Amino acid sequence: MLSETLKNKYQLCEEIGRGRFGVISRVFCPSTQSSFACKSIDKRLLSDPTDRECLENEPKIMTLLSPHSNIVQIYDMFESDDTLQLIIDLCQPFTLYDKILEPDMSEPKAAAYMQQLMLGLAHCHRFGIVHRDIKPDNIFFDFRGNLKIGDFGSSTWLGEVGTADGLVGTPYYVAPEVVMGRAYNEKADVWSAGVVLYVMLAGVPPFYGETAEEIFEAVLRGNLRFPSRIFRSVSAEVKDLLRKMICRDVSRRWSAEQVLRHPWILNGGETISMD
Structure with a gap:
């Protein structure tokens, strides 16, 4: 009303x-x-x-x-x-989650989505804002086809200290430093975006379990794998990017700006090299 x-x-x-x-x-x-x-x-x-x-x-x-x-x-x-x-903004009646369910998700299409997602995240991070709940369900599309990050209900300012705290987010996508209860920064969003990219390419998350607790345990172990039956036709370039985004060591994890400069993003996912 x-x-x-x-x-x-x-x-x-x-x-x-x-x-x-x-x-x-x-x-x-x-x-x-x-x-x-x-x-x-x-x-x-x-x-x-x-x-x-x-x-x-x-x-x-x-x-x-x-x-x-x-x-x-x-x-x-x-x-x-x-x-x-x-x-x-009025967005279309579907999210990135619905796009992932479609059978024609290619590397060029995933790269186009990821570039727009990282442009939005880089903008947030320049203002000292961490979204804290990046997942396909919170990624929308307007009627011109632009990808739009939405649902800022979990977002926060990093403040003068440059960190946030609190276990916020969705189990499959939350970064390990968040699960551990440590102070964290905007790179928690990059981990989540990396998981989104993994799900776009594989159709399943890299860390999973039957309960939230089991998922958190898998996230903390952080063993990033590329099962051959799923990733057989996925390029070495995007696997390299995933390793840089889904990296347990926050100091080595790439920023949103660095992701935007990765060759796989710059080349629009067009690649022929394989592992």
């Missing part, structure tokens, strides 16, 4: 998504003849202080990062005692 103030500018259309704390609907702005998404959050469902902090941070972070072609943009915000409503 739209607030009265919001109704003066936008017309409510159909519901297009639903989450833990509210719904996402399409809205239409008559003055600009444009459609947007309205993320409506029910503040009464936020009993956890951490959730409340994320609620307060998300619009601030999105405003700081907007506009960027590879980040979901925020245009407006309306708040009442019970609800927070964000007017953001």
